[in-house]
Amino acid sequence: MxxxxxxxxxxxxxxxxxxxxxxxxxxxxxxxxxxxxxxxxxxxxxxxxxxxxxxxxxxxxxxxxxxxxxxxxxxxxxxxxxxxxxxxxxxxxxxxxxxxxxxxxxxxxxxxxxxxxxxxxxxxxxxxxxxxxxxxKAPPTNVTTAELEALLMVKQGKRLKQIAHELGVSEGAVKQRLKNAKIKLGAKTGAQAATMASQFGLI
Amino acid sequence: MxxxxxxxxxxxxxxxxxxxxxxxxxxxxxxxxxxxxxxxxxxxxxxxxxxxxxxxxxxxxxxxxxxxxxxxxxxxxxxxxxxxxxxxxxxxxxxxxxxxxxxxxxxxxxxxxxxxxxxxxxxxxxxxxxxxxxxxKAPPTNVTTAELEALLMVKQGKRLKQIAHELGVSEGAVKQRLKNAKIKLGAKTGAQAATMASQFGLI
DNA sequence: TGGTAACTCTCCTTAATGGAGAGTCCATTT
DNA sequence: AAATGGACTCTCCATTAAGGAGAGTTACCA
CATH class of the missing domain: 3.30.450.80 (Transcription factor LuxR-like, autoinducer-binding domain)
Known part of the structure; x- marks a missing residue:
């Protein structure tokens, strides 16, 4: 058996x-x-x-x-x-x-x-x-501060343009940070990445 | 005082x-x-x-x-x-x-x-x-099942097209459901609505 | 039967995503 | 003192997805 x-x-x-x-x-x-x-x-x-x-x-x-x-x-x-x-x-x-x-x-x-x-x-x-x-459910440990910062702002309902402005970086940079975060979290979309990071307690 | x-x-x-x-x-x-x-x-x-x-x-x-x-x-x-x-x-x-x-x-x-x-x-x-x-933090009670269904799929990283296909409705319909959900939750984006619904325990 | 609320759709605009590539900053090797 | 590799950051561009305005369709209730 x-x-x-x-x-x-x-x-x-x-x-x-x-x-x-x-x-x-x-x-x-x-x-x-x-x-x-x-x-x-x-x-x-x-x-x-x-x-x-x-x-x-x-x-x-x-x-x-x-x-x-x-x-x-x-x-x-x-x-x-x-x-x-x-x-x-x-x-x-x-x-x-x-x-x-x-x-x-x-x-x-x-x-x-x-x-x-x-x-x-x-x-x-x-x-x-x-x-x-x-x-x-073990949270990934390799997500950087910059990436989490961007994810947090996505979670808060901000647009990439606004995030870029508030962080003082280009929109492209924000996109890249979110792209990395998605890869590290195994998420397909920004929305999924934000909810995952949220549930992991990362943001 | x-x-x-x-x-x-x-x-x-x-x-x-x-x-x-x-x-x-x-x-x-x-x-x-x-x-x-x-x-x-x-x-x-x-x-x-x-x-x-x-x-x-x-x-x-x-x-x-x-x-x-x-x-x-x-x-x-x-x-x-x-x-x-x-x-x-x-x-x-x-x-x-x-x-x-x-x-x-x-x-x-x-x-x-x-x-x-x-x-x-x-x-x-x-x-x-x-x-x-x-x-x-009191969760809204007026979010419909259809709206929550769409939110759940957003949370799961699905695209609107895929959601529409799986639910057997048009993509526009899915957008409308998400729009309603966003209004009811007070969210600015789909990503925010999904994380909020998730934290409220609605999905 | 007029009102209302949920759901549906179309058209158009704006935003997000993905791929390819390049510069920067470190720590480790050679 | 280079050289190497890794992690991070950023740019550009083509494609796809999401958001917004408005209107039609049920269906139900007063």
């Missing part, structure tokens, strides 16, 4: 009661998140501000690796696991991934099923998935 | 040891954040994963209004306040703002000084500032 590479579609099938992924958690909050939990649970959780009390959150902050919800020993005074069951989130696995090399950023996911525990194979596949996403 | 309207520049002077603002915290994480804390503290805080233990964070999650750090009674087993002092964050105020009307989103800020406590007037001004930002 092989784990194989899995994609977003496979995850939906595997976590049939929903899942949540937070990518590149830094100082306090992540760079990106994927929330495929049931809307009812999202609303209830939000209104109740459960995050700080959620044993899953506490576990992923403190640990690295994977654990079934049923194996988490952190106290649950607010009965969040019980409340989650009411929304179909009965069995689950929490996965936390930490890239020692980077600036302390970690990513985690919490996946839920309503019918049975996750198998070891599934947990392995999901761990690999989180790990992949974590590395995919 | 008047509180008056304050801007980002004024905040830097008022919180002379740094500040942190999280805007529109929903399910777990905020839509936007401003981090003007000292880099040394950011690194230490990140590496130590203090967030879940930080009495300030716990306070702003549970309460609405403003409180001086010295008045917070939540236990601080990890001595985060003491550790913060080593980075110049000696006196502080936490401000939490909740807009009952919206979908449970709240915003908060934590501001620090190294020399003295914040005055009531300052706290009032900072509260107003957070409140303003909170309302400024």
């Amino acid at each position: 092989m784990a194989g590479v899995i994609r977003a579609d496979d995850v939906k099938g595997m976590a049939n009661a929903g899942y949540y992924i937070a990518l590149r958690l830094g100082f306090a909050f992540p760079m990106d998140e994927v929330n495929e939990l049931p809307q009812g649970w999202i609303d209830y959780y939000t209104a109740g501000r459960f995050m700080l009390h959620d044993p899953v959150i506490r576990w992923v902050y403190m640990n690295t690796g994977a654990v079934r919800w049923s194996e988490i020993t952190i106290p649950d005074p607010m009965q969040i696991f019980v409340k989650a069951q009411g929304h179909g989130l009965r069995y689950g696995v929490a996965i936390s991934c930490f890239d020692g090399s980077s600036d302390g950023q970690r990513s985690f996911g919490s996946f839920a099923r309503h019918d049975r525990e996750f198998s070891d194979t599934e947990i392995q596949a999901l761990s690999a998935y989180i790990n992949d996403l974590h590395h995919e | 008047m509180a008056g309207v304050i801007r980002a520049d004024d905040v830097k002077g008022m919180a002379n040891a740094g500040y942190y603002i999280a805007l529109r915290l929903g399910f777990a994480f905020p839509m936007d954040e401003v981090n003007e804390l000292p880099q040394g503290w950011i690194d230490y805080y990140t590496a130590g994963r203090f967030m879940l233990h930080d009495p300030v964070i716990r306070w702003v999650y549970m309460n609405t209004g403003a409180v001086r750090w010295s008045e917070i009674t939540i236990p601080d087993p990890m001595q985060i306040f003491v550790k913060a002092q080593g980075h110049g964050l000696r006196y502080g105020v936490a401000i939490s703002c909740f807009d009952g009307s919206s979908d449970g989103q709240r915003s908060f800020g934590s501001f620090a000084r190294h020399d003295r406590e914040f005055s009531d007037t300052e706290i009032q001004a900072l509260s107003a500032y957070i409140n303003d930002l909170h309302h400024e």
Whole structure:
């Protein structure tokens, strides 16, 4: 039996009661998140501000690796696991991934099923998935200040002519900076480059 | 003495040891954040994963209004306040703002000084500032599905021609959708509209 | 039925993009 | 002290894409 590479579609099938992924958690909050939990649970959780009390959150902050919800020993005074069951989130696995090399950023996911525990194979596949996403979202480090400066101004809705004027360089220079930025970010358009840099927290 | 309207520049002077603002915290994480804390503290805080233990964070999650750090009674087993002092964050105020009307989103800020406590007037001004930002960041609700669909594809680096083809409409139609989206978002260019929609969590 | 709002389209102007090439500033070699 | 290579910056030009003004088409609601 092989784990194989899995994609977003496979995850939906595997976590049939929903899942949540937070990518590149830094100082306090992540760079990106994927929330495929049931809307009812999202609303209830939000209104109740459960995050700080959620044993899953506490576990992923403190640990690295994977654990079934049923194996988490952190106290649950607010009965969040019980409340989650009411929304179909009965069995689950929490996965936390930490890239020692980077600036302390970690990513985690919490996946839920309503019918049975996750198998070891599934947990392995999901761990690999989180790990992949974590590395995919690693921001490029070679984008120069001049390039980011131009990207920021694009994000702010400025035109190339205006950017050139404000920076005191030619329009051609601005174009080149944006062209370089696009290559480094792997973006096809200026709009995509600006949103990517924004999500990476570069600008 | 008047509180008056304050801007980002004024905040830097008022919180002379740094500040942190999280805007529109929903399910777990905020839509936007401003981090003007000292880099040394950011690194230490990140590496130590203090967030879940930080009495300030716990306070702003549970309460609405403003409180001086010295008045917070939540236990601080990890001595985060003491550790913060080593980075110049000696006196502080936490401000939490909740807009009952919206979908449970709240915003908060934590501001620090190294020399003295914040005055009531300052706290009032900072509260107003957070409140303003909170309302400024309220996502528009009138952007249509078709418009968001087009914005998403712009964000993904697609060209108008390709978007039109994939959606089965004319290129002019796509332009019109983007124009409407820009008006509703208050954006000057498609790039700005896409990044704004992205930060609002609309796409 | 007149008003309004979303969507659609065309025509024209202006802006962005991509390719090829060249000068500048460094740090590393020769 | 050249020479080399790399990263960055800038120019020019041809092509393509985006933006703006205006008007037509549904469809729905008062």
